[in-house]
Amino acid sequence: MSPPFVPLDDKLALRRAIRARRAALSAAERHAGSLAVAKLAIHLLRNSRRVAAYVPTGSELSTWPLMLYALHRGCDVYLPRVPRRGRRMSFVKWDSTSNWRVGRYDIPEPDHPEVIGARLLDVVFVPLVAFDASLARLGQGGGYYDATFHFRRMRRHWRKPLLVGLAFDEQRAERVPAERWDLHLDLVITPGGILRRPA
Template identity: 65%
Template sequence: MFHVDPSSPQDKARWRKELRQRRAALNPAQRHAAARQIAVWAGAAGLLRRGRRLAAYMPTGSECSTWPLMLAAQHHGCRVYLPIVPRRGRKLSFVRFDEHAVWQLGAYDIPEPLHAEHCGARALDVVFVPLVGVDAQLRRLGQGGGYYDTTFHFRRVRRHWRRPLLVGLAFDCQRVDTLPADRWDLNLDLLITETGIHRRPV
């Protein structure tokens, strides 16, 4: 492990490389079992209540799969939405994912649904967030594009009303004690891995 200087962007790049390698080293059976268990934990935590508006993401590369979670959410009567990366700017929009969705390739060749129903970021109840790494304080290290940080910037000024709830999804190997952070980086409310639900220390 290397020394972390919170003010150094080079350390973020090095952490991304290290944590992507850890994530990529998991075999398919481990990935599949972890994704299924994460869906179970989300249900046990009461996050998949009927009528809730939930946002997930389309997994790419070695990211933790959201398919078991999205299917479980639909089974429980939730409305599931997926992010659309804009052509300009960094604010994500969210489009309904159901049997009526038609798929197209979006930015970064990530599949995106075409659907008449959209949902604003402020109207979501829970957002399941992808990440490269996360630390004990639930500071999130993302891909570096800043889309989630920008989209949910409004959460920073809220002291009591936490909507949407920001829930990171990851494998246990992506957890570390401390990550470098900038003032605009997104902090998570909860983290779910294959071993359970993790919260910030009190």
Template identity: 80%
Template sequence: MLSRTALAGSPPSVSPPSISPDDKLTLRRMMRTRRAALSSAQRHAASVATAKRAMRLLRASRRIAAYVPTGSELSTWPLMLHALHRGCEVYLPRVPRRGRRMSFVKWDASSDWRLGAYAIPEPDHPEIVGARSLDVVFVPLVAFDANLARLGQGGGYYDATFHFRRMRRHWHKPLLVGLAFDEQRADDLPVERWDLHLDLVITPSGIFRRPA
């Protein structure tokens, strides 16, 4: 498995204006607006560039998870299609009817589709795995900072699903990798004790890792 320091990078930061550390709602609204302001052509180019950087992680991975992009989120389709071509097993999250811990459903040529929670499409496939069975998880986000704190949509599903990662002193799989536009980087995110930190964040301009 790839080490945490193998893909270090320090691309230039693009940060929003200062904001009250307690106002997550305002921060989410502002970052979504910045993301939505990108043109379709810009979002497509950014998704392809990010996928090319992320493809390096597939060399040492058998099972990966990603997400179905909605709205103005960075698209994962180029990355997921490349992963299938390389022979990786690709899984997508299934939001539970109760609770916050997601499972992951296989996506391949035999998968059907159904509408899941929040009207997000989910593959319909008999093979379902838990979070601990994955090698790399590509995670959506609204914003991230230099410490790789993650601001999500607010549902807490990723925080709850990967809660076990916070209990470890040393890194173990799955590798948690955020995918984002450069415009989604913030100076310093407000962080609660249960908030998820990522191992890497990949943007069109480079790869960020957590400070040593």
């Protein structure tokens, strides 16, 4: 199925179109897709100690299989904490001792004493609404990931954390309209394979 045609400057329309395509997937398709993405992503955990992911909401691709595998491999797993003020997130450890609390936008967050900053992470699995061949990312519109990983854009040479988008193939768009402050990813993993940023 070809990506929906949307005017390049209309992020709202693109979000609506891609969300509708994602929501049209059956529960079985979403489950199978999440398992397929986890299998493709586990190689990134081999040399990673601190891994961040996200709590899936709505029809987002589920990170639970990947997070459970990361714990099994001995990785420290962190989930984002959305601040009450500002846009820079911190990352809270999630393990068997963590309790849960309702965070901003009613997204569950672990309640754990260990909280770290984005620069200390090795790999970050990032949610998204849409992506394109250049690995431009269209998020929910809050700008939290863009602000949190702003420091990655200031570097001439790559250093951690590796930013990896997780999505269904149906979330690929012909082109994502991107501003200079919008986040580009290092990789996007879908059930169909791994996309790397063009050199």
